[in-house]
Structure formats: C-alpha cells, structure tokens
Amino acid sequence: MTRHMPISETQDAPPRRRITLPLAPPLEQRRLQLYIALLLLDGAAILNGFCIASWLYLGRFLDETSLLHSQVMLPIYWSIALSLQVYTLTALRRPNFARARAGLSLIGAETVLLFVGFATKSTDNFSRVSSLLGLGLSLVLLMWVRALVRPLIKARCGDAVTNTLLIDDGGTPLRIPHAYHIDAREHHLAPDLSDPHMMDRLGLYMMNMDRVMVSCPHDRRAAWALVFKSANVSGEIVDPEVNMLGVLGARRERGYGALIVASGPLGLRARAVKRLLDLALAGGAVLALGPVLLLVAVLIKLEDGGPVLFIQKRTGRGNRFFPIFKFRSMRVERLDSTGSRSASKDDDRITRIGRFIRSTSIDELPQLFNVLRGEMSIVGPRPHAIGSLAGEKLFWEVDHRYWLRHSLKPGLTGLAQVRGLRGATDTETDLANRLQADLEYLDGWTIWRDLKIIVNTARVLVHDRAF
Template identity: 55%
Template sequence: MNAPFAPRAVLNTSPEQGVSPVAPALVRRRLQCYLGIMLGDMLAIAIGFAVIGWAIHGQLGFSRALVYGQLVLPIFLTLALYNGSYSLTTLRNAWSGVARTMMAMTLSVAVAVFVQFLIRPSGELPRLAFVLGSVTAMILMAISRRQMRALVRWRCGAQVLNELVIDDGGPKVDFPGAIRVSAAAMGLRPDLKDPDALDRFGLVLRNIDRVIVSCPVGRRAEWAMMLKGANVDGEVLDDVVVRLGAQGARVSGQHGLLLVSAGPLGLRERAIKRMFDLAFAGSAILALSPLLIVIALAVKFYDGGSVLFVQRRMGRGNRFFNMYKFRSMTEALCDADGNQSASKNDQRITPVGKFIRKTSIDELPQLFNVLLGDMSLVGPRPHATGSLAGDKLFWEVDLRYWQRHSLKPGLSGLAQVRGYRGATDKESDLVNRLQSDLEYLEGWTIMRDVQIIFLTLRVLVHDRAF
C-alpha cells in the first residue's frame, strides 16, 4: 500500500522558478472513494437479503432474497444519488453518510413493497425475510460506511478537499488543514490587464477546490474578478460580514467570508461533459481520419512548411495552452500572437488555406485538444492574447471577458452558432460574443451542447471565414 496521503506541502513557492501545483489533484481520488462506498452499499444489500433468505428458507429463500435485492437496489441507488449519500459532506462526515443512506434505504424498501403490491396484489410477500433482510442490509451498510473512512483518509486526507489561503496583506486567518501561501512569495497579484499574471494565478490554483483571499479592502474587487474566471469556489475575507450578521455569507471563527465565485459545473456535470467530449471527439477523429490525412498532405506539399499551426491561447482557469489548427498561412507570415486578424483577400493565406478556412476544416486538429483535455466540444472559443476588438485588447473592452474562462474553451459555442465569428473589427463584435459566452456559462445542459453541435453544422461554411 502506498504511503498515507499528505497534500498540505507547498511544492514550489519561488516566483523565479516557475509555478508548480501546491496540492495534488483530489477529484479522481474522491471519485474512487464514491465508487468504493457505492460498491460497499451494493454488497451490503445483496449480502443482507441473501443471508437472511438462506437462514429462513434455505436455497429457495436465497433465490427469492436475490430477487428482492435486485428490486431494492436500483431504487436505492437512484434515491441515494439524489439525497447526497455520495457527496463531499458524506466523505467528510461518516455519520452524515450513514444517516442519508438509512433514509434512502428506508424509502427504497417502502417503494419496493408498493411495487410488489401493484405487480402481485394477491400474492404473498415473505414479510419476515424481507423485513429482516432490509434491516440486515442497513446494518451492513452502516458498518461498511464506517470502515470506508480508512479508504477516504488514505486517498483524500482528513479534509477531503484542497483549500488554499492566499495571504495578500489582509488579516491573519487560520483554517485547519488549509494550504497557506504568500501572494508576494508566489508572485501573485490581482492584475486583470496582464494575461501572464492570470496564467500564473491559474497554475497555482490547479487542483484547488476552494480559495480564500485575505487582502486589504482596496484589492478585494480585483481579487474577486480574478477568482470569477478560476473555476473554483472563491471567497474573499470581509470581517464586516460578522458585524452585520449578513445572511448567506460564511463565518469561520471570528472571520466573515464572501463567496465571490463558484465553478459553473458540479462534479457530475463535469463528468458527463467530459465523457461526451471523449466519445464524440474520438469517434470524429476515426471517421474523419482520411480527410485529416489528405488535408495534412495538401498543406505540406504546397510549400513544404509545417502541417500544424500551434498558437498559445487562454483556456480554463485563465491558463495558457497550445491550440492546434491546420496551417492556412505562409509559414513566414503566421501570426503566433494573434495581433492581426485575418481579413478578406489576406495575402498571407495560401490557396489551400483559403479553402480550409472557408469550410472550417482548419479547426479539425482541435479534436486532439479535446482528447488531451485542454478543450471541450462546446464552450467559449479560445482567443490569442494579442487579439484586438477595434483598437483595444479584448479584456480592455470589458473586464468580464476573463469570466468566460471558468469553463474549458470549445471548438464551437453559442456565440458561433449565432453568427458572431470572424474578425473583430469593432468593439461590439467582441461584446456580442462575450454576452453569448456568459449566457452559455449560466445555463449549461448536455442537451444544449448537443443542440449547439448540430447548429454548428449549419454554419461550417460562412461568409466571415477568411
């Protein structure tokens, strides 16, 4: 067995050395714990009914007990998933998990009895075996949940989530189990006009579940804006909360905390979106592989340059990543920083490039970005840091621009299917896209992603592709 989990050590605190994560990732470890606890609950139901059935009626009772276990199990899992039996609260507090499991099991038994009555109103239900089997299953579940505490502590530690306190000159606070870093030592500053500062902040926050910033009053607004695009639960220390007795704010000890940001998707939604991305992108790459090969050869043979154009873009959590496209411009004139948008009759674009841009085929290599986890099929389109709307950088037009990075960027998005794509000659071109992106963040569903993908097929060829 591996060594006990110890997530609280800061791995790199020197601004000169670059930035490493200050904590290990816990999302997969929490998922492993959820699956382990769920498996324990399922075994408890199966064993509870089977043992009692065998003890009372022998082989016949054993067979019947398994049937009733199969009836109760799907009902229990449905109720348990919705009443929070598998949640952060239950990972942190075993007794909370036991209580919620007992409630779900009690309701499951009641539903199973009702279903049995509807299916066989004149049949006899072996009441003693069913009741004793249910009680035994509940006892085994409680025991299993308590024993699983060792698994949770081993995989996730005592706190279960990674909590980070950033000290930027505010009141000194003490949160047991939290990681503490100095903003000055880490080279962190709330500068919304510096993409590199945002990228550094995003790298420090990688794997973090909750961030608390302690800073002077004058810097709270800037830190709040930084947190809104970070895809984490972000809180800013404000002791006025305690004095006012503000409703809806968190109080810890003598300190008040204002929630200023939250990730737009929960764990379940992120898992659904990721599975959809992997299934669709993987299938698309296989289906389109002949086209990808032909285009790659055409780009290569035209001028002998590189097949792919790789450009640094801003992604989730305001972190940089390398985005792939088929190269559509002559290699010597490719604009790595995106300072000059392509225009109609742009002399930099090759004949092959003109075709693949017109048909959006140049974007297909981003399917590999999806597989790598840098992008999603649907989300706000990633932009180069030097992109201009009129004569202003994108974030200079509206500071809410950084909030769009709380989700992974997408191959397509709500703005694109509404026709907001191509060059941003005016500030309004950026504002229209931003409004659509923020609207997408507020109302995500998997069905909306599917709808956007189908709508994208209608605008693959468009008059603003140049």
C-alpha cells in the same frame, strides 16, 4: 505540468524550501471513485444481508425469494440514498451523517417494498422472519461498510476531503484547518487583470482546488472576484464583517465569514455529460474525417514543404495556457505566434490551400485532437491568442469581464460563432458583441443548447468573414 517555487524565509520560518505546483492533487476524480465504490459496497451489503439471513433461518444461502427481495429493494434503496445525500461530500466528511442517512434509506426502501407488496398482495411469497432478519443484517453490514471505507477516504482524499487554498493578500489574518496557506507577497501573486502571464500563474496555484479564499484589502476585492469567476473555482473573499451583518449569499463559519463570489458554471454531473458528448463527437469526427485530414495535410506539405500544423499558445479554462492545433494556412516566414494581427480578406500571408481551408473552416479540424486531449470542448467560447487586438487595445483591456469566458473550456464553436460573430476584430464593438454572446452562453448551460449550437454551426461553416 509541475513547477518548483521557492518559499521566502522569515525570521521565525524554517529553512528555505521549494514547493511543487500544483499545490494539491486533483480530488474530484478520487471522490467520484469513492462514491461509486460506496454505491457498489452498499449493494453488496444488502444482498449479503438477506442471503445470510436466508442461510441462518432457512438453511439456504441463495434462497430464491430472499434474492428477489433484495434485488427489488436495491434500486429503491439507491434512489432514496441519492436523494438523502448518502453519496455526497458531506457523507464523506461526516461518518455519522453517512451512517444515519444510509440507515434511513434502507428502512425507507423496505417500507416502500412492503407497501407495494401489500398493494399487489404478494407479501405472502416472502418469509417475514427471514425478511426482518435480512433487514437487520443488511443494516449492520451497511454500518460496517462505512467504518471499513473510512481509512480509505482519508488515504485518498485527506481529512477535509476537499482542497482549500487560502491566499493572504494583506487582509485579515486567518488560519483554516487542512488548508494550503499562501502569502501573496512571498509568492509574487497579484490579481493583475492586465497580465495574462500573472493570470496563468494564479491559475496554476488554484489548479485542483475545490475552494479558494483570499484575505485582501477592500480596494482589491473586485479584481480578486473577477480572477475567481474566470478561474472555474469556488472563490471566496474573506470579510470580517459578514458574521455581524448576516449577509445573504455569504459563507459563515466559525471565526470568519466570506462572501461567495464564484462557484464555477458547471457541476460534476454537467461536466461529465459535456465531456461524454465531446468524446463521442470528437472521436467519431476524427474517424469519419480521417481521409480529409490526411488529404489536407498532404496538400499543405506539397505547397511549400513547411510544417502541416500551426501550434499557438492560447488561454483556456481557468486562464491556463494550452497549445491549440490548426492546419497551417499562412506562409512559414509570416506566421504570427501571438495573434496580434488578425487575418483579413486579402491577407498576403495566406497560402493558396490556406485560403480554401480557412473559408471552409477546415483549418480548425485539428482542434478535434485538443478536444480529445481535454483542453477544449466541442461547444464553448472560442480561445484567443494572448496578443489579439480589438482596434488598438488588447481584448482584456476593452472589458475586464473578458476573463469570465475562461471559466469553461474553450470550444470549437460557440454561441458567438453561430450568430456570425467571427473574423477580424477591427473595432472594440466587434469584441463586445462576441463577449456578450460568450457571457450569455455561460449563464445556464444545458446539453440541449450545446446540441442546438452544434446543429446551427453547420450553417456558418462557410462564411463571408471566414478568412
């Protein structure tokens, strides 16, 4: 989704123009593609280096011993290269760093191979001249590969390789090379934790950003910190005193300092593992439960002729709205699009088939399609409607830490659900208990805990508070 926003004119500013949101393209997938391409190109460079050496010295391009040498070396090289950060952001940004680490990895792999060969008395099977020549040619080809892909890295990810957003909210003036600079007043941005629409707007500006910085007065730092922590970004608050004080846990760079307040709960590898688990489970569940989904859809349609699905706007990862899918369990004329009234045990809005599918959690099954679309995960904090109340207060009015739960994708089930914390939130305590479970889930994610929650969910599918 893109939106066009006007930029206000100042006395020295260029004519008014419009910008498209999100501000930047997503770079994470592009960087991953570059890492894979570099890994494969390094492998090709090593294989070709030894084959060319064999052709020059032995007259055979595909010499058996040279091929064996390079093939055994490759996994050793890749293992060392990964540990030496050959395929990292630093390597993409700094060509000299990448070349030096790739060269060290190659020499390290050859050293390991020679040690193993000496220990197993198998070095006599290899031509020493061909091996040394192959090592030298492989090193030259590795350096050439790095020079070859440099224009591609710039074309795909730009000079900085990351997206940085600097928001000026009335703090110390600052300019960052290759960053997107936004004046909060011109763009009507504020860390208003009581307004979900503003949080959605901020989420749109921060979308696809690897790093978001804000320069603001001291009294607005706490609000911005909560915004960053809930938005699944690496968030920083500019502080001119950081360099002088030498604060630990701060980012210190030339000309400015920033307190690091958020980095997102999951790294790239963890998100990839979690996404693969989601696709495998959601895809398998849709195929296995296809007849059930079809039967429930027919029964809902036959009961009153209304729509099969109930689609409601809810807050998801990064405080962004998304449409959640559920089987409709209430009468069409009594549907609650904002979720301001929680369902109760004897709720007169619920249909006959709706009462059954709610008590067995079957009404939640269409959310498997939200998982496949990437808007939800199998396990995570449950998404809430923006009008949901705990007692007489909106959820975020009870505790501003509520926004932190949006740093991960919402889930079909979660730690709060397997603990029996579901149903109506009649009191603020009901929300507080769920929030505590959600925050606990955010602290130290592992794939094993997700699997444990999925297994335990089977015990609470039918629940006395599922109405």
